[in-house]
Every structure is written in C-alpha cells, then in structure tokens.
Amino acid sequence: MSEHGRRAQDAEDAGGTTGRPPAGGRTDPATEAFVAHRNLLFTVAYEMLGSAADAEDVLQETWLRWAGVDLGTVRNERAYLVRITTRQALTRLRTLGRRKESYVGTWLPEPLLTTPDVAEDVELADSVSMAMLLVLETLTPTERAVFVLREVFDVEYDEIAEAVGKSAAAVRQIAHRARAHVAARRPRGGASPAETRDALQAFQQAVETGDLQGFLDILAPDVVLLGDGGGVRQAVLRPVVGADKVGRLLAAGLGRVTAASLRPAQVNACPALVLRIDGAVDTVVAVRIDDGRVSGLYAVRNPEKLAHMGRETTLRR
Numbered sequence: 539m540s541e542h543g544r545r546a547q548d549a550e551d552a553g554g555t556t557g558r559p560p561a562g563g564r565t566d567p568a569t570e571a572f573v574a575h576r577n578l579l580f581t582v583a584y585e586m587l588g589s590a591a592d593a594e595d596v597l598q599e600t601w602l603r604w605a606g607v608d609l610g611t612v613r614n615e616r617a618y619l620v621r622i623t624t625r626q627a628l629t630r631l632r633t634l635g636r637r638k639e640s641y642v643g644t645w646l647p648e649p650l651l652t653t654p655d656v657a658e659d660v661e662l663a664d665s666v667s668m669a670m671l672l673v674l675e676t677l678t679p680t681e682r683a684v685f686v687l688r689e690v691f692d693v694e695y696d697e698i699a700e701a702v703g704k705s706a707a708a709v710r711q712i713a714h715r716a717r718a719h720v721a722a723r724r725p726r727g728g729a730s731p732a733e734t735r736d737a738l739q740a741f742q743q744a745v746e747t748g749d750l751q752g753f754l755d756i757l758a759p760d761v762v763l764l765g766d767g768g769g770v771r772q773a774v775l776r777p778v779v780g781a782d783k784v785g786r787l788l789a790a791g792l793g794r795v796t797a798a799s800l801r802p803a804q805v806n807a808c809p810a811l812v813l814r815i816d817g818a819v820d821t822v823v824a825v826r827i828d829d830g831r832v833s834g835l836y837a838v839r840n841p842e843k844l845a846h847m848g849r850e851t852t853l854r855r
Contacts, residue, residue, distance in 0.1 A: 571615040572604055577854040578616070578691075579623045581666075584853070585686045586627040587634060588647035588671045590846045599626045617697050624683055624701040631679045642769030644777065646836055647671040648843040649805045649822045650851045656807040662855050663807035665690045668824045668836040669725045671806070676723065677716055684709055685716040691855055727828030737827045738802055738809045745811065746800060748792050753785030758831040763787065768840030784835070805847075812847065819847045 579600060583593035600622045612618045638645050647668055657663050664670055665686070674682050683702050687693040695713070699706045729737065737756060744752030763784045767773030778784050795813060803812045805824045813821040822844060826834030838844065 567609055568605060568607070571609075572601055572619065575616055575619050577852045579619055580851075581662075581853040581855065582620060582623050582686065582691065583627045584650070585665060585671070585674070585690060586624070586631055586682055588675065589634065589843075590648045590650055590851070591842075592630050592634065593627075596623060596626045596630055617693070620687070620691070620693065621697065621701040624687065628679055628683055628702065631682065635679070642767070643773060643775040644764050644766055645675075646764060646766035646838050646843075647806070649810070649824060649836075649838050649847065650853075651847050651849065652804050652807050653850045653852050654804065656853050657804060659855065661690065662853060666806045666853060667808050667826070668806055669826050669834055673720055673723045673725075677719060680704070681712055681716040681719070684712045685720060688713050689717065689720075725826065725828070725834070727833070729827040729830060733830040734809055734827050737830055737832055738811075738825060741825060741832050742800060742802060742811055745788065745792055745795055748789050748795075750785055750789040753788055754781055756832055757781040757785055758828065758833040761831075761833055761835065763835040763837065765837045766840050766843065768842060770841060771839040773837060773839050807853075819844045822847060 576597065579597055580593055583596040584590055587593055587596070600619065603622050603626075604619060607618070609615075649668075650666070652666070656666070674685070677685060680702055684698055687698045687701065688695070693701075695706045695709050698713075699709045702709065704712070740752070740756040743749075744756060759781050760779065761781050761784050763774060763778040765773030765775075774787070778787055799814050801812050801814070803810045803822075805812075805822055808824055809827065810822060810824045812819060813823070820839065822838045824834075824836040824838075825832055826836075
C-alpha cells in the first residue's frame, strides 16, 4: 500500500469525528496530528455550514489534502489544518447556498446531541446554538468564515487571511463588519440553569398534556416557532410568532405525544425535547429560554437531519 493509501486507511480507522486513535496501533505523524485536531476541525466546519453531514464531508476532503502535505514545511499543524478545513468549508458553503434556494419551507441547522462539557464553555455553547447558527446564515460565506475563526476560535488575522484568500487588512474590515452584523441580530437575554430547568419542565408538561393554558404560561409573548420538514415531513412552512398562535398550534397538533415518547436532551448545547415514535427519532425541538420563558422553538423533522441524534457529538475549540 502507498504512503498516501496507508494514511487514508489510518484516517478511516480513526473513527469518524470521535478522535479515537487508529486501530491496531498503525499511526504516523500526519495521522496523529489529524486525529488530535479532528474534533476542532469538525466544529469549525459545522459552525460554518450548519450541517454535520457536510462538515464530515469537509473533514474527508481536508484529510485527503493533509495526507499529501510535506510535514517538514508545516510550522503550525493546527493552523495548517484549520486553513485547509476553512477553504473546503467555504467551497461547500457556496454550494449549500444554492441548495437552500430551492429548499421547501424553513431551513434549520442540523441538530447535534452534544456532550455536557460543551454547555460549560459559554462562548462555544452560544456559537453552536440554533439561534446563533441562524444569525450566521445571514452573513456572506467569507464574513461567516472570518467571524467564526476570529470570534469563536481566536485565530490570528494573518492566519485567517491565508485561509480566506484576503489581505490581513481586508480581514480586519470584514471581521468588524461581521461583528456589527451579528451584534445587531444576536438573541438577547438568557436564563440561569435553574430558570432553564424549570422552564423546560413546564414546557414539556404542556406538550405532554396538550394544555393551552400551560403553553400560554411558559411561552414568551413574542415567542417564535420555526419548523423544518424539508418537504418530506409536515412542518410549518413559515415562522409562527406570538404566544397565542404558537400555543394554539402546539396544543392542537400533539395528539401522538406521550410522556414515554418525549425526553429532554442537550442539543447544540441548549435544552431540547426529543420526540420518538416507535423508537425512532421523529422530531427534535431545540428550546431557547430567556428570562424564564420559552422565546424560541426550532423543530427539526427532516429525517436527513436527524442522523446525528443517535450519539453524542464532541465539539472543541
């Protein structure tokens, strides 16, 4: 087997985005470096794309390019790998943009069942939340790459410039513009752990009972419900706004929900409810809570976006 082929096999043995060491002890410096940074690279790609499936494809493309690099010319392996990943994600992001133009209904990010430690990193948790990923969708591809690399991963401007093919001065201007854009649209408020726990429990009880008053008591007056069925499963096609409209819609449409089929979870480092029907994940509802009330609901039903709900995903900065 060629050196390139052996490295590719080592990468396959490394086990997806989990960062497990290659099986059988077969390893080399290139494989070790890639595996060591794999969770970071996946997180970079996911934050740029909002799609775990596309992020994994980007990692495969990153590996293929990394496997052919002369490591003797690499001063900083982390920076080099992030640069490759960013370039591949930018290419994929532009393709996704065209795909989203024909998407049926609202496009929502692919939900991830995240490990508990992600929520403990406040900045990382905020950056992968459904609400923030939707804000990032309003940036241009280059603005999104610059914002993610600088604000989330604290990459130096010179390194970002190499990744996006701009001068450092241009990157600083793009970062300033993107930062202002995000600040104007960033969700406000927040909730303490106790408020989050109590609000999620109250919302889950309302879902299980279908009690309209229970919804009205826990929903914020300006709550927004977004649904993503991808044209395959039934979902609201446009945002539903206001406690009365959202409450009535939920109360009328929850006939198949039972306490046994609904479970709380951490999705994208935020509270969520996962509905299973006949043992399979049917709907993931990420819940945004501000000041003790539910202010945002992001219901993903598109089966193609539920593949990562079977196991926890480790995200890293």
